[in-house]
Amino acid sequence: MGILEVKGVGKRFGGLQALGDVNLSVAENSCHAIIGPNGAGKSTLLNCLIGKLIPDTGSVTFEGQSVLGRSPHEINQMGISRVFQTPEIFADLSVLENMLIPCFAKRDGSFELNAISAVRNQKDVQDKAMHMLEDMNLADKRHMHAASMSRGDKRRLEIAMCLAQEPRLLLLDEPTAGMARADTNNTIDLLKQIKEERDITIAIIEHDMHVVFSLADRITVLAQGTPLVEDTPDKIKGHPKVREAYLGESAD
Amino acid sequence: MFGLEKKDLRLLMFVAGLTLLAPFLLNPFPEGSAMAQFNAGYPDLMQRFVIFGIFAIGFNILFGLTGYLSFGHAAFLGVGSYSAMWMFKLFGMNVIPALGLAIAMSGLFAIVIGYVSLRRSGIYFSILTLAFAMMSYALAYSVLATDMDGPDKQGLLQKGLTGGETGLQLTLQDPRILGAQTTESGNIPVPSLFGVEMRSATELNLGDWVFTFSAGYYFSGVIMLLAFYLSIRIFRSPFGMMLRAVKSNQQRLTYTGLNPKPYTLAAFVISGMYAGLAGGLMAAMDPLAGPERMFWTASGEVVLMTILGGAGTLIGPVLGAGAIKYMENILSKINSDILHTWFAFLPDGLENLIVGMIYPFIGKGWHLTLGIIFMLVVIFLPGGLVEGSQRIGRMFKRKQADDDKPTATTEPAE
Numbered sequence: 001m002g003i004l005e006v007k008g009v010g011k012r013f014g015g016l017q018a019l020g021d022v023n024l025s026v027a028e029n030s031c032h033a034i035i036g037p038n039g040a041g042k043s044t045l046l047n048c049l050i051g052k053l054i055p056d057t058g059s060v061t062f063e064g065q066s067v068l069g070r071s072p073h074e075i076n077q078m079g080i081s082r083v084f085q086t087p088e089i090f091a092d093l094s095v096l097e098n099m100l101i102p103c104f105a106k107r108d109g110s111f112e113l114n115a116i117s118a119v120r121n122q123k124d125v126q127d128k129a130m131h132m133l134e135d136m137n138l139a140d141k142r143h144m145h146a147a148s149m150s151r152g153d154k155r156r157l158e159i160a161m162c163l164a165q166e167p168r169l170l171l172l173d174e175p176t177a178g179m180a181r182a183d184t185n186n187t188i189d190l191l192k193q194i195k196e197e198r199d200i201t202i203a204i205i206e207h208d209m210h211v212v213f214s215l216a217d218r219i220t221v222l223a224q225g226t227p228l229v230e231d232t233p234d235k236i237k238g239h240p241k242v243r244e245a246y247l248g249e250s251a252d
Numbered sequence: 253m254f255g256l257e258k259k260d261l262r263l264l265m266f267v268a269g270l271t272l273l274a275p276f277l278l279n280p281f282p283e284g285s286a287m288a289q290f291n292a293g294y295p296d297l298m299q300r301f302v303i304f305g306i307f308a309i310g311f312n313i314l315f316g317l318t319g320y321l322s323f324g325h326a327a328f329l330g331v332g333s334y335s336a337m338w339m340f341k342l343f344g345m346n347v348i349p350a351l352g353l354a355i356a357m358s359g360l361f362a363i364v365i366g367y368v369s370l371r372r373s374g375i376y377f378s379i380l381t382l383a384f385a386m387m388s389y390a391l392a393y394s395v396l397a398t399d400m401d402g403p404d405k406q407g408l409l410q411k412g413l414t415g416g417e418t419g420l421q422l423t424l425q426d427p428r429i430l431g432a433q434t435t436e437s438g439n440i441p442v443p444s445l446f447g448v449e450m451r452s453a454t455e456l457n458l459g460d461w462v463f464t465f466s467a468g469y470y471f472s473g474v475i476m477l478l479a480f481y482l483s484i485r486i487f488r489s490p491f492g493m494m495l496r497a498v499k500s501n502q503q504r505l506t507y508t509g510l511n512p513k514p515y516t517l518a519a520f521v522i523s524g525m526y527a528g529l530a531g532g533l534m535a536a537m538d539p540l541a542g543p544e545r546m547f548w549t550a551s552g553e554v555v556l557m558t559i560l561g562g563a564g565t566l567i568g569p570v571l572g573a574g575a576i577k578y579m580e581n582i583l584s585k586i587n588s589d590i591l592h593t594w595f596a597f598l599p600d601g602l603e604n605l606i607v608g609m610i611y612p613f614i615g616k617g618w619h620l621t622l623g624i625i626f627m628l629v630v631i632f633l634p635g636g637l638v639e640g641s642q643r644i645g646r647m648f649k650r651k652q653a654d655d656d657k658p659t660a661t662t663e664p665a666e
């Protein structure tokens with residue numbers, strides 16, 4: 001049994017069957033990549049895992065507990081964090097505040113009426129947030145408005161925010177999309193380091209094959225809402241069906 | 253000190269200074285001079301400044317921090333006033349229990365109204381709060397104003413819970429079981445704080461100037477300072493930060509494991525209680541409560557105050573409340589005779605022309621002036637009066653820096 005079990009999940013938008021019959025098992029402490037052409041339903045699948053969408057059919061269990069019917073914040077508190085395809089951060093807040101919020105969420109749970117004590121006096125949370133920012137080389141920018149950061153920095157901040165929650169499962173939706181080569185390599189290194197240092201499972205959606213083959217332990221290829229094949233990176237590379245359906249596009 | 257950062261402490265001290273010295277600051281012109289009508293240092297108006305300041309400070313906790321725009325906060329103002337009045341009628345004229353009940357009742361109302369309204373966001377939230385406030389108005393105006401004593405009895409509920417159009421008033425028959433039912437001279441007693449009557453005042457004559465120190469004003473002023481202090485603490489707390497996160501990106505907040513609902517509801521209830529406190533104080537200053545206090549225009553007014561002063565800033569709502577109440581009470585008193593005396597030095601034709609041009613903006617036309625100022629602020633100073641003063645401050649600083657370049661130092665961010 002994997003840490004995440006997706007069984008027979010289907011999702012329809014009007015006339016469009018975005019997800020057909022998705023079965024997926026993500027092993028604990030592995031890195032599982034999901035690849036597939038645009039519109040294959042990858043983001044939709046992630047949306048079904050975090051409570052943003054409720055699938056029409058099937059079941060999703062995380063660490064043996066059903067995820068369906070729970071609200072997004074509950075699912076997150078179970079230990080699933082997600083990095084979105086376009087960075088979702090608190091644009092109007094400072095970088096440090098962006099970092100503090102997940103630290104509070106980890107310490108205090110989904111609601112705490114802590115309305116009198118000052119944020120700056122919460123030593124434990126402050127230290128943790130600063131530590132995370134230093135790890136990500138964002139400490140110098142802590143007083144910056146998050147909105148005014150570069151796209152790469154926003155992405156790293158979002159990853160840091162997710163990691164601050166110490167999730168058991170980290171979902172990444174095209175984390176290197178729109179990044180320059182150097183930034184992409186930095187992200188690969190960062191994710192490798194996270195994988196080594198932490199007790200964490202990663203599920204990553206990615207277009208860049210270089211990223212996928214440097215990180216993934218297993219790969220699922222999704223096309224038109226159904227998994228085509230699932231295998232190790234080496235096998236996937238040589239798979240004729242995959243070459244035809246997906247890799248063919250980017251091989252040349 | 254007080255658990256505040258230096259910057260915030262300075263702001264609190266600034267507001268405290270303004271509040272304590274208001275009778276002087278607002279009366280700069282000698283009695284009897286032509287400018288005396290711009291004096292705002294009389295108790296009735298000063299009380300309104302601080303009471304609406306409280307209302308706007310509380311409103312800002314909801315609107316300024318979370319971005320949820322309530323169009324029905326006057327309902328809580330009304331609930332606070334009626335609650336305080338009933339406390340005066342049933343138990344006695346001490347203002348402390350009256351304010352306590354005002355806060356508690358408006359809090360209860362806010363839980364119900366907030367719970368329902370917060371099921372929606374954006375414009376739908378605003379409309380729901382507006383609907384609730386108008387329902388409250390209708391309740392106060394007619395439904396709860398029917399004779400609940402029966403035709404032959406002349407008791408407490410003769411005019412219902414709210415007194416309808418004429419409002420809820422004190423009478424000689426009110427039981428006031430914990431205090432005196434009537435004064436020694438047989439009159440209705442007045443609200444007081446352990447014997448100090450709210451309407452009592454002393455005057456200080458300095459040359460041509462007359463300064464009035466009113467017990468009611470200072471009592472309200474101290475309460476406003478407490479309310480302001482509490483709002484600073486809320487702004488700087490983890491709770492306040494979460495409220496700003498709700499405004500910034502609610503989606504990220506939920507996917508960070510936080511439940512926005514209780515946060516927004518708590519903000520709604522806190523701001524409702526501030527409104528209730530303000531309503532209770534109104535009744536304490538002038539023991540009368542009418543349904544018009546809940547009318548939608550009253551809800552709109554606090555929105556204007558907050559935006560005009562600077563939503564989401566600490567001091568903005570206080571400035572906005574002061575500015576609007578000043579215009580309402582001072583501009584509206586200027587009439588064409590006064591204008592003619594001002595411009596009498598001009599040739600007749602020109603005098604009439606200028607008076608004719610200004611006339612629409614004064615007296616009953618003060619709303620026009622308010623509208624124009626509001627538009628100018630929203631378009632050119634989206635951060636309100638606070639942004640305006642910051643810009644002036646920066647201009648001033650830059651000039652200073654230009655003057656003494658060698659010693660100029662850059663200030664650290666924050």
Ligand SMILES: Nc1ncnc2c1ncn2[C@@H]1O[C@H](COP(=O)(O)OP(=O)(O)O)[C@@H](O)[C@H]1O
Pocket residue numbers: 013016018036037038039040041042043044045
């Ligand atoms: N909320 C939605 N409503 C309607 N259609 C949607 C919605 N989300 C995704 N889709 C459609 O479902 C299909 C799969 O989308 P998506 O999961 O975003 O693909 P990708 O694999 O590129 O991430 C696309 O055709 C998309 O247009």
Ligand SMILES: [Mg+2]
Pocket residue numbers: 042043044085173
């Ligand atoms: Mg996608």
